[in-house]
Every structure is written in structure tokens, then in C-alpha cells.
Amino acid sequence: MIVKPLKTNDLHPCDNCGGRIAPFFYRLTISFRQLMINPTAVNEVLGTAQILGGNLFLGSVMSPDRDATIEMPGYQIDKDLFLCSDCVMGVTRDQAFTIRPLDWMIESENEADDEL
Ligand SMILES: [Zn+2]
Secondary structure (H helix, E strand, O other): OOOOOOOHHHOOOOOOOOOOOOOOEEEEEEEEOOEEEOHHHHHHHHHHHHHOOOOHHHHHHHOOOOOOEEEOOOOOEEEEEEEEHHHHHOOOOOOOOOOOHHHHHHHHHHHHHHHO
16 A cells, blocks of 8 residues: 655644654554444355355355445544654653544544534
8 A cells, every 4th residue: 555645734743742753754544433244244254164164264255255344434534643763663651652543533523513
């Protein structure tokens, strides 16, 4: 997967420590979605595997090629996080890197409210 290059206006300090990212930094792209398991698709594969002696690989090859998950509408958040070299290397131990999907959901709701 090729990630789109950034423009100057897209650059901002490290998302973990707020420190400088120059000259090298790391880009972490996260796609946050809620998925539901499609029980019909999973049962088709498991049932076929059972008929074929419990071989899950054969079961997946021999059953209809349906997706095992369904993407739910609602929160569809794509985040581009920048991490400085120190945070990636673990040099700044006082601020552990965390991923905060709940904060992103709130941000996304606020942005939707602003558009109204
Ligand atoms: Zn950092």
C-alpha cells in the first residue's frame, strides 16, 4: 500500500509528546471501524470444513467466497498520527504512546456538529 505524500500544511508536531518531527518522523495511519461478523458466511466455511474432515483451509476454498465481516455504519474514522523518532524508539518513557479511539469519536461528532 502506497501512502499519499503530505503537504507542508499537513505537518504538525509529534502526536504523542508534542515534540519536533524534523528531520525524520513516523506516520501511523489508522482506520477505525465497527465490524459485525456475518454468521452465515462463517457457518458456511465451518460447515464445509467439518464435511471435509475438519480442514479449515479446504473449507474456506470450497465454500462461497463471502466476506466474514460486515462494516457497520457510524464511526468511520481515519487517523494519520505522527510520531517523532524518540517516541518510536522509546526514548521518552514518561509519555507512553496510547491510541484513543473514544477521543476520536468525540472529535468526529464535534466536527459533524460544526458542519450543520
Ligand atoms: Zn514524540
